[in-house]
Amino acid sequence: MNRKLLISMLGSMLIAASAGAQSKLNVMTTTEDLAAIAREVGGDRITVEAIARGYQDPHFVEAKPSFILKLQKADLLIVVGRELEIGWLPPLVQQSRNGKIQPGAEGYLDASLGAQILEIPTGQITRAMGDVHPLGNPHYWMDPENGKRIGKEIADAFDRQRPGNKAYFDQRLNDFTTRLDAAEKKWLAMMAPYKGTKVVTYHRSFPNFAERFGLEIVGYVEPRPGIPPTPQHTLDLITEMKRQNVKVMLIEPYFDLKTPTAIGRETGARVLVMPPSVGGVKETSDYFSLFDYNINLLVDALKK
């Protein structure tokens, strides 16, 4: 009698465990930003992990075999797309032995498809322009409006993968969108007095952010995307910054500060290390704090 009870208890526990394991969607993302949004939408019904850390240059990630092991078990792979990951993701996905996450398969989601993409080149492009992205600027998550669009894409993918949890994911997406709307209003209000402020950035990481929050990017520390600063370009930039009275430079955390600091000394512009990604600095632990941190950083600098 006791034994029967024990067996049935064990059996039901096993079933419960396997059902639980089955319902938890295993999500891999290429960046921490996508992981943060997936976490907002997926809640406790998913596990999610990012390949690249927020403080590393997402163009240059090493294709470590340890990532293959993680991709092998993934149900869903969410990528930034627009060729951001072209230098490192294809070999990882190929070696993952996971048919679900191959490009074009059900478990492969390009988060850029619903987003507003800037700087899509028109006309002939060549590599004389540097490492240009022919499909447009891939740093599109730096606009909360795109954050909502990415959230929607991710929720749709979750729904397809786990139709049983559709109501849960949709409710969480709603909640995320509502909170993001409120936060965006607050951020826009904070930035409103500084509309039209001219800035210089290192790489083209902030066009969406600048457009949303009314900054005007007038130059780059890099002469061309992916090409490190040259003395001539730096001199030209200093002249231009003086002419246009640029007082703020936004530098991604993974770039060397030597040239930006020198330019700042010459022009009187403040050098702000501004993370373009969740996890870029320790204060930016989720999608909301990414904007909170950056906007506070900017407002503090512009107030002075």
Added chain:
Amino acid sequence: MSHRFCYAAFVLVVLSAATASAQAAPQPPDAQALRSAIDDLKKDFEARLSALETRLAAIEGGQQAAAAQPLPAPPPPPPSPAGEPPSAATFSAPQGSANAPDGAASKVFNPDMAVIGDFLGTAGRVHTDPANNITPAPAFEMHESEASFQAVVDPYARADFFLSFGEEGVNLEEGFVTLTSLPGGLLTKVGKMRAAFGKVNSLHNHVLPWADRPLVIKNLVGGEDGISDAGVSVAKLIPNSWLFLEATGQVFRGDSGSPESPLYQTSQRGQLSYVAHLRGYQDLSESTNLDLGASWSRGYNATGLPQDIDNLTTRLIGFDATVRWKPLRRSIYHSFVGRSEVIWSSREQPDGLQSGMGYYVSGDYQFARRWFAGIRFDGSDRAYDSSLHDSGGSAILTYWPSEFSQVRGQYRRTAYAIGPAANEFLFQFQFSIGAHGAHPF
């Protein structure tokens, strides 16, 4: 008509007024509303203008493509010839949507194509001894032009082709299909490929950290071509909770090696060659990792064929270790890769068994975003006579103007078993066009 003209004139006047006022000093607040209305109008006007310009450019592009065709016969308008460089219209196709122009639609399935040029210059004196495999490289040489074609075949497979053009002649360096989603976690390749023996054998010339291949590869593992043959490769991950562990088994026809450094040669259909490789990888920290491998290979050699002996074999055993360091926060500026391989060769010859050994140890340090300094020590017995031992050392400096080109200088000193030591300077210039390839790891 005259109404429209009036409207256009009005817009122009308003626009010029707006730009003039924009240059002027701050405005009274009641002008703000008017100004924003004008700004909207201006934006709308600019958007329409740029849309028209894009359409015009597309039409003109089409006409140019048509004009470029040599035959006077009237060319069919939109579908442009395949292989033409991507036109403006291809890239301005919005947001990856399906409504790309007709000409682009046929190109969508073209494979990713790239060509990598490898120019090699060599200076310095070297004692010529063709009988002992010492043939000096020419002063200048377009060493290799590698064309790659890569694409997904269908939901189950992808294909990769690498054609290696010398100054004369073409060689299929690799051409294989990879089955990406077989059950049981098997990664299977079918075709001609560089074998998974150690590290260097599987690398193409353009991703090597040196301008040449180490002596041990030249003497024992088939030289520049290495173990590269037609066959089947199956790789499986061995699940465990400690590290990445991958076992690879490969079966080849049995022909490998370069003309100056032959390795395997088959004289019957059944004389296959085999490669087995076990790779273990572990992240030691976020920035440091260790990659270890053990390899085994066996195939038939041709040394007995002149005497009608066709069952002589060569066996190779190798161990490789790679340690990599790359701090993530400064990953584009600093890194270090240390690597080493040790390889033993047992070669049956009509005059008896020759058992030789060779190795290399190298380190490459990236000290700035575009600069790498490296050093290498290598030494190896010769496969056909293990009493002959060559050894060498190199210092390498590499500069990357961009991700797509590379300039390298290498000083190499080689003490050959016979004859005086050679001091050479190698100069390598590599450049790549076409699709953006993956960075090697």
